[in-house]
Amino acid sequence: MDVSTNIEENEAYLREQFHHCSDFIIRSFKLKDDTLLLIAYLDGMIRVQSVEENILKPLIYSDSSLGLDRLESLTERIRSKWLPLTKVETDDTKDKLVQHILQGCLALLVEGEASALIAQVQDFETRSIQEPRKEAALRGSKEGFVESLRTNTTMIRRRIIHTDLKTESFTIGKYTQTEVALVYVQGLVDEKVLAAVRDKLDNIETDGIIDSAYIEEWIEDSSFSLFSQVQNTERPDIVTASLLEGRVAILTNGTPFVLILPITFWSGLQSADDYFERFVFVLLTRTIRYIMTFVAFALPAIYVALSTFHPEMVPSYLMIGISTARESSPFPTFIEVFLMLFVFDALQEAGVHLPNQLGPVVSILGALVIGQAAVEAGIISTPIIIVVSLTGVASYTIPRYSASLPFRLIRYLFLGITGLLGFVGFAYGIIFLMIHMVMLESFGTPYLYPLAPFDGKRIKDIIIRYPFWVLNGRNKKGKQR
Amino acid sequence: MIRCFHMTCLLLFLLLTSAGCTDFVEPNQLAFVMGTGIDYAGEEMVEVSQQIAIPSQMNAKGGSSGDSESFIVVSAKGKNVFDATQKIQKKLSRRLMSTHRALIAISEEYIEKYDAKKLFDKLNRDPANNQRDITVLIKGSAKEFLKIKHPLEQLSSIAANKELLINGMSSFTTRQFIIDSATEGTRVLVPLLQIDNDKDKGKDKARLIQSSGYAVLDKQLKIKGILNESEGSGAIWMLGKGTFQGLTIAWKDGNGNLSFRLTHLERRIQSVKGNDPKHILLTVKAQAYLLDNTTPLDMSEADHMMELKKYLDEKIQTDLQDIMNKVQKLGPDIFGIGEYLHRKHPYWWKSQREDWDENFKQIQVSVKANIQIRSTGTSANQVR
Numbered sequence: 001m002d003v004s005t006n007i008e009e010n011e012a013y014l015r016e017q018f019h020h021c022s023d024f025i026i027r028s029f030k031l032k033d034d035t036l037l038l039i040a041y042l043d044g045m046i047r048v049q050s051v052e053e054n055i056l057k058p059l060i061y062s063d064s065s066l067g068l069d070r071l072e073s074l075t076e077r078i079r080s081k082w083l084p085l086t087k088v089e090t091d092d093t094k095d096k097l098v099q100h101i102l103q104g105c106l107a108l109l110v111e112g113e114a115s116a117l118i119a120q121v122q123d124f125e126t127r128s129i130q131e132p133r134k135e136a137a138l139r140g141s142k143e144g145f146v147e148s149l150r151t152n153t154t155m156i157r158r159r160i161i162h163t164d165l166k167t168e169s170f171t172i173g174k175y176t177q178t179e180v181a182l183v184y185v186q187g188l189v190d191e192k193v194l195a196a197v198r199d200k201l202d203n204i205e206t207d208g209i210i211d212s213a214y215i216e217e218w219i220e221d222s223s224f225s226l227f228s229q230v231q232n233t234e235r236p237d238i239v240t241a242s243l244l245e246g247r248v249a250i251l252t253n254g255t256p257f258v259l260i261l262p263i264t265f266w267s268g269l270q271s272a273d274d275y276f277e278r279f280v281f282v283l284l285t286r287t288i289r290y291i292m293t294f295v296a297f298a299l300p301a302i303y304v305a306l307s308t309f310h311p312e313m314v315p316s317y318l319m320i321g322i323s324t325a326r327e328s329s330p331f332p333t334f335i336e337v338f339l340m341l342f343v344f345d346a347l348q349e350a351g352v353h354l355p356n357q358l359g360p361v362v363s364i365l366g367a368l369v370i371g372q373a374a375v376e377a378g379i380i381s382t383p384i385i386i387v388v389s390l391t392g393v394a395s396y397t398i399p400r401y402s403a404s405l406p407f408r409l410i411r412y413l414f415l416g417i418t419g420l421l422g423f424v425g426f427a428y429g430i431i432f433l434m435i436h437m438v439m440l441e442s443f444g445t446p447y448l449y450p451l452a453p454f455d456g457k458r459i460k461d462i463i464i465r466y467p468f469w470v471l472n473g474r475n476k477k478g479k480q481r
Numbered sequence: 482m483i484r485c486f487h488m489t490c491l492l493l494f495l496l497l498t499s500a501g502c503t504d505f506v507e508p509n510q511l512a513f514v515m516g517t518g519i520d521y522a523g524e525e526m527v528e529v530s531q532q533i534a535i536p537s538q539m540n541a542k543g544g545s546s547g548d549s550e551s552f553i554v555v556s557a558k559g560k561n562v563f564d565a566t567q568k569i570q571k572k573l574s575r576r577l578m579s580t581h582r583a584l585i586a587i588s589e590e591y592i593e594k595y596d597a598k599k600l601f602d603k604l605n606r607d608p609a610n611n612q613r614d615i616t617v618l619i620k621g622s623a624k625e626f627l628k629i630k631h632p633l634e635q636l637s638s639i640a641a642n643k644e645l646l647i648n649g650m651s652s653f654t655t656r657q658f659i660i661d662s663a664t665e666g667t668r669v670l671v672p673l674l675q676i677d678n679d680k681d682k683g684k685d686k687a688r689l690i691q692s693s694g695y696a697v698l699d700k701q702l703k704i705k706g707i708l709n710e711s712e713g714s715g716a717i718w719m720l721g722k723g724t725f726q727g728l729t730i731a732w733k734d735g736n737g738n739l740s741f742r743l744t745h746l747e748r749r750i751q752s753v754k755g756n757d758p759k760h761i762l763l764t765v766k767a768q769a770y771l772l773d774n775t776t777p778l779d780m781s782e783a784d785h786m787m788e789l790k791k792y793l794d795e796k797i798q799t800d801l802q803d804i805m806n807k808v809q810k811l812g813p814d815i816f817g818i819g820e821y822l823h824r825k826h827p828y829w830w831k832s833q834r835e836d837w838d839e840n841f842k843q844i845q846v847s848v849k850a851n852i853q854i855r856s857t858g859t860s861a862n863q864v865r
Contacts, residue, residue, distance in 0.1 A: 309506075323509060333507060
């Protein structure tokens with residue numbers, strides 16, 4: 001429906017659309033020659049001072065002296081001569097007009113004109129740029145993404161100063177109309193991945209996108225897999241590095257979490273610091289991380305298998321030590337480990353939800369009541385406390401929180417099957433885990449790449465991070481994937 | 482997909498719950514056998530004693546000084562080891578677990594009167610046996626041996642095990658025993674232990690374990706002779722099973738003593754005089770570190786060092802030759818010379834192997850020593 005030349009009709013339309021919207025403001029005023037003008041906006045979403053200075057003042061006080069001839073459209077004249085603003089558009093349809101007001105633009109309607117001027121003077125309170133809490137790095141940039149999409153794209157722009165950095169815009173969600181930007185570096189990116197992502201973004205049909213996590217679930221291929229196929233990060237430097245590796249980033253308005261894809265299993269085990277510290281030291285930290293990742297899901301199972309199915313495999317003194325500690329335990333080892341793991345996860349969950357002031361309460365309850373008292377009462381044996389705590393610590397050595405989640409689940413699965421079958425069960429578990437991970441793909445990239453399928457050049461970034469000057473797949477050949 | 486997922490969940494749940502009773506054994510349902518004693522108990526009978534660790538007493542805080550012991554010894558008589566062990570099992574509330582055993586103690590009496598070859602079939606055949614444990618002979622009763630309370634270690638069997646390991650003798654495992662006794666050209670040398678009779682050590686029941694030599698066994702695992710402590714260590718060197726040992730020799734004309742620590746013990750068997758299997762040269766090698774010198778030799782002088790090396794070689798050569806002659810007189814070829822000849826002269830060996838214990842006596846074995854003096858210590862001549 002086009003904008004009417006009748007200004008009263010337009011006003012009535014807007015008032016009807018924004019019925020019961022208390023933050024909607026519509027104000028009419030007259031030029032010196034008594035031409036009626038109308039401004040409409042949503043309160044709190046515009047820079048009021050800027051509107052007064054740049055729109056109202058020139059229009060009301062200046063001598064418009066349009067003269068007799070109204071040959072030139074007044075709207076066009078205001079746009080080109082009187083508004084000292086950079087972003088001014090003209091809208092012809094009422095739908096667009098309403099949409100723009102919703103986004104925080106100022107609409108200016110002129111009597112007798114069939115179009116509306118849209119001044120982009122949005123300004124609303126946002127969070128300032130802070131250091132990302134969840135992914136703090138010891139060295140490197142302290143910037144983290146914020147909720148505003150535009151601020152986030154500038155952070156990437158500032159890092160990749162090249163016209164090949166492309167940002168495609170999408171609007172997703174019937175009600176939220178969330179702006180989503182698909183960011184990539186032309187020439188480095190795999191066109192097939194790009195086409196697939198575009199296609200998937202276009203096909204999202206939902207009422208709202210609250211966070212990038214919604215998009216993640218809509219676009220990933222294997223929803224039932226335990227492993228995430230999309231990485232999320234708050235760090236602009238990680239996004240920049242990923243873009244230069246030929247990946248695609250998806251920025252969502254309203255969340256600081258940016259999605260990166262495609263990813264492999266290994267990217268979950270790499271931290272930004274790996275690339276900021278000397279590579280020899282990184283060898284140590286990565287080795288610890290890989291071992292601890294194994295410990296994080298396998299240790300409880302291995303303990304149960306060794307102490308109840310295969311005690312002959314444990315060195316004599318250790319076995320006597322274990323059985324000394326377990327002499328008066330009322331529950332089977334399997335049940336005990338399961339209980340403690342469950343309690344550990346419960347404490348973790350409680351810690352997330354507790355208000356900050358109550359935080360210490362959980363630590364005291366957890367450490368004293370469950371740890372010490374349970375052992376002293378003889379309900380839980382000490383080796384199991386050690387095993388569960390070590391498992392817990394191990395799962396925090398995984399740098400990305402969402403990458404550690406699958407292992408928290410697998411831990412229970414392994415414990416279950418090992419409690420039934422011993423090491424045979426453990427072997428089954430490993431086999432199924434391997435089969436699943438080898439079959440899993442993230443947007444066409446095998447999940448264990450470059451280990452399986454093996455790629456000698458790219459593997460140089462997996463176990464040892466070679467120094468940057470060592471050819472690692474791309475450095476010299478430029479655009480080769 | 483979702484339906485499939487639900488089905489899998491249901492199946493897993495059913496599997497987990499219906500399995501119910503599983504075959505795991507909790508550590509507190511196990512009795513850890515740390516040592517096994519085997520005694521003679523009359524005609525065709527054997528008395529088996531199992532030394533079982535009591536975990537609740539093992540790591541008692543504030544030292545194990547209480548009256549309660551950290552182990553029990555349970556014994557029973559039976560037709561064979563398995564039969565007796567079954568009878569022991571019936572007396573116990575926990576399942577016997579022999580995989581952590583550190584020691585098998587066989588009484589001297591048993592091995593004399595009973596066919597010990599039958600004993601080792603069970604040890605070899607049953608996969609539940611830990612063949613890394615050590616086999617020793619005990620002078621006296623093996624049951625009593627297991628019952629002694631060692632002042633340092635909590636269990637006498639662990640004490641005996643450690644005692645052998647710490648003195649550089651790691652090759653007396655049951656596995657090695659079985660291999661040696663099954664090999665045609667080798668006979669078994671086995672440590673002989675006894676309870677130390679010195680009553681002054683520690684509390685009333687505490688006793689140390691003392692080595693009282695080595696038993697030379699023949700093909701039928703009967704004791705042919707006993708080597709004393711110093712002969713034994715020489716024999717072990719020539720066996721190639723030793724790793725290090727101490728040696729003290731007297732200097733010429735009773736002019737003081739020299740003490741060495743010998744490491745990197747090696748031996749080599751060679752045929753001499755072309756291809757004559759009857760003449761064997763056994764070369765022993767070692768690296769010597771001089772630790773004590775009460776002789777007038779000044780070790781900073783090269784002449785004295787040369788003289789010392791020559792003397793040391795000769796002394797060791799004659800000592801070892803004496804031991805070799807003694808063993809040859811006994812008969813059993815504990816050195817594995819037969820095995821060497823088996824490989825070197827397979828056709829000749831065929832005519833010899835039937836009665837090797839006798840034929841070994843006819844072989845002329847000469848011992849040659851080659852000692853390398855690595856260090857003469859930090860002082861040149863004696864501190865005066």
